[in-house]
Amino acid sequence: MLRVAVIGSGPSGVYTAQALVAQDRVPDVRVHVLDRLPCPYGLVRYGVAPDHEKIKSLQNSLRTVLEHERIAFLGNVEVGSDGISPERLGELYDAVVYCVGAATDRPLGIPGEELPGSFSATEFVSWYSAHPDAAAGGFALRARSVVVIGAGNVAVDVTRILARSAQELRPTDVPHGALGTLNGSRVREIHMAGRRGPSQARFTTKELRELGGLPRVRVVVKEAELSLDPAYADPSAHLRPALSSPPNVPPPTAAARRNVEVLRGWAAAGREGAGPDGPPVRTVRLRFFLRPVELLERDGRVAGVRFARTVPDGSGGVRDAGTYEDIGAGLVLRAVGYRGIPLPGLPFDPVRGTVPHLAGRVLRNGVPSPGEYVAGWIKRGPTGVIGSNRSCAKETVTSLLDDAPLLAGRRSASPDPVAALRAYGLRPVEWDGWLSIERAEAALGRSLGRERVKIPDWAGLLSAARSGGPVGA
Ligand code: NAP
Numbered sequence: 001m002l003r004v005a006v007i008g009s010g011p012s013g014v015y016t017a018q019a020l021v022a023q024d025r026v027p028d029v030r031v032h033v034l035d036r037l038p039c040p041y042g043l044v045r046y047g048v049a050p051d052h053e054k055i056k057s058l059q060n061s062l063r064t065v066l067e068h069e070r071i072a073f074l075g076n077v078e079v080g081s082d083g084i085s086p087e088r089l090g091e092l093y094d095a096v097v098y099c100v101g102a103a104t105d106r107p108l109g110i111p112g113e114e115l116p117g118s119f120s121a122t123e124f125v126s127w128y129s130a131h132p133d134a135a136a137g138g139f140a141l142r143a144r145s146v147v148v149i150g151a152g153n154v155a156v157d158v159t160r161i162l163a164r165s166a167q168e169l170r171p172t173d174v175p176h177g178a179l180g181t182l183n184g185s186r187v188r189e190i191h192m193a194g195r196r197g198p199s200q201a202r203f204t205t206k207e208l209r210e211l212g213g214l215p216r217v218r219v220v221v222k223e224a225e226l227s228l229d230p231a232y233a234d235p236s237a238h239l240r241p242a243l244s245s246p247p248n249v250p251p252p253t254a255a256a257r258r259n260v261e262v263l264r265g266w267a268a269a270g271r272e273g274a275g276p277d278g279p280p281v282r283t284v285r286l287r288f289f290l291r292p293v294e295l296l297e298r299d300g301r302v303a304g305v306r307f308a309r310t311v312p313d314g315s316g317g318v319r320d321a322g323t324y325e326d327i328g329a330g331l332v333l334r335a336v337g338y339r340g341i342p343l344p345g346l347p348f349d350p351v352r353g354t355v356p357h358l359a360g361r362v363l364r365n366g367v368p369s370p371g372e373y374v375a376g377w378i379k380r381g382p383t384g385v386i387g388s389n390r391s392c393a394k395e396t397v398t399s400l401l402d403d404a405p406l407l408a409g410r411r412s413a414s415p416d417p418v419a420a421l422r423a424y425g426l427r428p429v430e431w432d433g434w435l436s437i438e439r440a441e442a443a444l445g446r447s448l449g450r451e452r453v454k455i456p457d458w459a460g461l462l463s464a465a466r467s468g469g470p471v472g473a
Contacts, residue, residue: 001408002026002094002407004031004400005034005097006034007034007089008033008035008042008099009041011042011044012042012379012389013042014033014062015394016393016396016397017071019393026401026404030072032073032074033073034428036077036079038462041062044059046129049125049128049160050161051161051168051169067431072418072430075428076429076462080345084426086344095371095373095400096372098378099393100340101377101378101382103338108334112296112302115302116300118302118332119331121157122338124139125154132457138178142186146189146329147331148190149333150193151194151201151203152202152203153207154337156207156208158335159192162187163214165182176450178456187331188282191285191287192287195291197228197231198263205258205259208262218284219266219284220283220284220285221263222267228289231257290308293306340353353381354378357373361373361403375392375397376389437464438452440455440460440464441455
């Protein structure tokens with residue numbers, strides 16, 4: 001029997017567990033999926049926006065995997081300095097696969113970044129996703145104008161949540177406190193700014209298009225700004241990239257081409273008028289070629305962002321144009337990507353923010369370390385869609401199975417790992433505990449006249465896990 005621990009129960013961890021039990025090269029594989037939180041599903045529960053119900057419903061297929069007879073979920077188990085060390089885990093399991101994601105946000109590294117009123121998008125997402133580690137004070141949303149820095153899907157997510165009415169979010173599992181704040185939101189203008197052009201934006205077309213369909217939201221783009229991008233100005237550049245682009249310019253991807261088409265449509269329609277649902281309540285301004293250089297301050301708080309205007313450099317990047325633009329804002333959300341953090345006891349590449357690996361095998365001093373593996377964002381960096389984790393997990397599992405003859409019998413003749421974790425002072429939340437949390441969240445929703453509502457704090461989650469009894473909102 002091969003006993004494997006998978007650390008992290010987001011998509012990469014669950015797909016890894018699934019690949020381990022679905023193969024027949026090593027028939028008797030038992031998998032424990034450990035998570036720091038008492039709840040499974042990682043970013044599907046705590047990162048996918050609440051109004052993206054279809055992607056959220058992926059939890060149903062992840063659940064089927066975690067209910068497999070040879071897989072067990074163990075929540076509330078921290079691996080690292082405040083929990084169990086990788087070294088100790090290596091004594092309990094034949095192999096450990098780290099699927100811990102990219103747990104922090106990438107810094108901008110500009111003056112004013114730490115001013116009150118400036119937050120990473122991760123903090124905002126954690127707040128509206130009821131992550132139990134979200135800052136207790138939450139968000140006030142008293143500012144009329146918000147700047148969102150970045151042109152990726154996270155930037156679009158936070159822009160959309162700020163633009164929507166609380167009424168639209170009520171049927172979702174957004175926590176009740178956040179819903180109340182969103183209901184009283186004074187936000188009217190959301191400026192989302194990318195440092196490069198529309199054809200280099202990282203968001204996907206479905207997410208971009210969704211902004212244009214929000215009730216009572218007008219989306220404003222500037223034709224003159226979009227036209228700075230050669231791939232915007234000349235549609236034939238999209239149709240004949242190999243002919244029209246210089247050899248050092250990467251050809252626009254199909255996604256970039258579709259994004260540009262959407263933006264071109266909005267520019268042509270001059271989206272200034274009232275939408276079909278009545279006069280607009282909020283305006284989303286999509287801006288490009290603006291590189292943030294400083295967060296501006298007034299009375300000790302953020303008052304806006306100073307951007308250097310940029311122009312294309314001819315090879316897919318930008319250079320400063322020599323002029324600046326200040327955009328006033330009482331709230332700034334920095335959505336410039338995630339970053340992995342080192343796990344004590346595991347090697348780490350500080351430049352890439354990932355664990356060095358060879359086809360998923362952790363490399364210690366450049367040499368594969370049998371029994372230690374990585375999958376997901378901590379392996380390949382924070383890119384791709386949820387489905388990208390499937391092939392990534394498969395590659396890692398193939399490496400692990402190739403190593404199986406080396407691994408069997410590697411762990412010490414240890415007792416049941418769950419008992420060992422308990423003896424180590426940890427209090428794992430098992431699958432029944434998670435089902436109790438689910439029931440408590442359904443009951444909380446009913447008591448508030450809503451669908452299931454997430455419990456936003458550790459005490460509430462743990463009390464629900466242990467007893468299924470009453471929990472606080
Ligand atoms: P991302 O896709 O890497 O986008 C980061 C954005 O920040 C880019 O526009 C980047 O511009 C910009 N940026 C980076 N450093 C900057 C700086 N110093 N100054 C100004 N701008 C800077 O990251 P993400 O939006 O966090 O998304 C992470 C992953 O999650 C992606 O794979 C994304 O697709 C996925 N995701 C998907 C969904 C969905 O499917 N609905 C939702 C959320 C997240 P440059 O391109 O110029 O570097």
